[in-house]
Amino acid sequence: MAFEIVATGKAVPPGRVTNDDLAARIDTTDEWIRSHTGIGARHIAAEGVACSDLALEAAENAISMLAEKTGERIEDIKSGLDLIILATTSPDYTGVPSTACVVQDKLNARNAAAFDITACCTGFIYGLEIAAGLLSIAANRKRALVIASEILSHFTDPDDRSTAVLFGDGAAAIIMEKTPCPNEGVNRRGLVQSILAADGSGALSLYIPKGGTRNPFKVGEVLEKLPSMKMDGRAVYNFAVRAITETIEKLLKADNKTIDDIKWIIPHQANARIVSAAQKRFGISDEKIYMNIEEYANTSAASIGIALDELNRAGKLQRGDLILLVGFGAGMTYGGSLIVW
Ligand code: ACO
Numbered sequence: 001m002a003f004e005i006v007a008t009g010k011a012v013p014p015g016r017v018t019n020d021d022l023a024a025r026i027d028t029t030d031e032w033i034r035s036h037t038g039i040g041a042r043h044i045a046a047e048g049v050a051c052s053d054l055a056l057e058a059a060e061n062a063i064s065m066l067a068e069k070t071g072e073r074i075e076d077i078k079s080g081l082d083l084i085i086l087a088t089t090s091p092d093y094t095g096v097p098s099t100a101c102v103v104q105d106k107l108n109a110r111n112a113a114a115f116d117i118t119a120c121c122t123g124f125i126y127g128l129e130i131a132a133g134l135l136s137i138a139a140n141r142k143r144a145l146v147i148a149s150e151i152l153s154h155f156t157d158p159d160d161r162s163t164a165v166l167f168g169d170g171a172a173a174i175i176m177e178k179t180p181c182p183n184e185g186v187n188r189r190g191l192v193q194s195i196l197a198a199d200g201s202g203a204l205s206l207y208i209p210k211g212g213t214r215n216p217f218k219v220g221e222v223l224e225k226l227p228s229m230k231m232d233g234r235a236v237y238n239f240a241v242r243a244i245t246e247t248i249e250k251l252l253k254a255d256n257k258t259i260d261d262i263k264w265i266i267p268h269q270a271n272a273r274i275v276s277a278a279q280k281r282f283g284i285s286d287e288k289i290y291m292n293i294e295e296y297a298n299t300s301a302a303s304i305g306i307a308l309d310e311l312n313r314a315g316k317l318q319r320g321d322l323i324l325l326v327g328f329g330a331g332m333t334y335g336g337s338l339i340v341w
Contacts, residue, residue: 001182002178006066011055147172248336321340
């Protein structure tokens with residue numbers, strides 16, 4: 001039994017904010033942002049757009065791709081979904097209800113179980129393994145929709161130059177199908193290796209201090225600013241370099257492979273310098289690493305899925321290609337997947 005990604009989708013809001021746009025408002029420059037992060041622009045959702053709106057658009061795109069591929073009716077694909085797993089740190093509501101349930105209703109995917117997961121920027125990687133695990137455990141489950149959707153601009157202080165330049169909004173979706181193909185041997189397909197990890201000792205290196213049960217809103221309280229992310233950039237950077245190299249190393253070892261066997265590496269798009277550090281460590285050529293951070297900045301859980309969809313739609317993923325996904329983020333969480341396309 002194999003767990004294959006049979007369709008992909010993405011959604012990025014039309015509002016595009018360049019580094020120069022930011023530099024006109026806060027104390028930063030295009031040169032600083034590009035040289036320290038590789039970011040050139042980010043897409044920011046308009047007021048009133050919620051996590052589920054982007055999630056729905058990405059999901060509809062993935063479903064349309066599958067319908068074109070298989071000739072199934074879109075309505076049949078939706079009603080045939082068994083699971084909707086939505087990774088996000090910026091849900092529509094604070095926990096109740098899950099954003100996945102909002103999306104399930106809008107899709108009319110009435111037979112799907114639906115829930116959210118929070119693994120921050122590693123959410124897409126966590127979502128893939130959870131989907132495969134839940135598909136494997138029940139014979140009657142066949143298809144899972146895994147979505148990662150973020151509107152981190154709602155939790156970013158527009159005046160804080162240390163975070164405002166880093167994040168963008170976006171969503172990605174994949175449909176995972178349980179197929180009779182093997183997941184071992186020469187004809188294997190789908191998700192073949194997965195690593196999930198966390199180091200909670202870094203929990204406060206990147207967090208939103210206000211609004212949860214640790215530091216709740218109080219009746220009559222006047223807020224000077226909306227709750228926003230606080231980040232120890234250096235600590236996150238050091239963790240991220242360790243996490244990305246360790247994950248690549250472990251995935252290759254688990255599958256008895258070298259970098260030469262990998263067709264594409266899709267890293268979480270947090271900072272081009274973090275990726276460069278891993279590139280140097282393993283001697284990876286630029287052609288093997290897919291980067292789109294210049295256009296979208298860090299879209300948190302969505303970034304790996306957006307990149308995967310772009311590669312897929314560009315026809316750059318061929319059957320049998322070995323693809324390595326690697327993510328890291330707040331929590332701190334990290335992990336990766338090896339996929340035979
Ligand atoms: N524009 C101009 N100058 C800036 C900016 C900015 N936007 N931000 C910081 N600076 C200044 C600092 O004030 C500092 O000035 P000083 O030397 O006068 O004190 C100088 O630039 C250097 O600052 P550092 O913080 O040391 O810069 P660094 O090289 O570490 O880069 C960065 C900062 C880009 C944030 C880096 O630490 C980083 O990428 N960290 C990881 C962040 C990340 O990936 N977060 C997301 C994790 S994933 C998730 O789950 C959401």
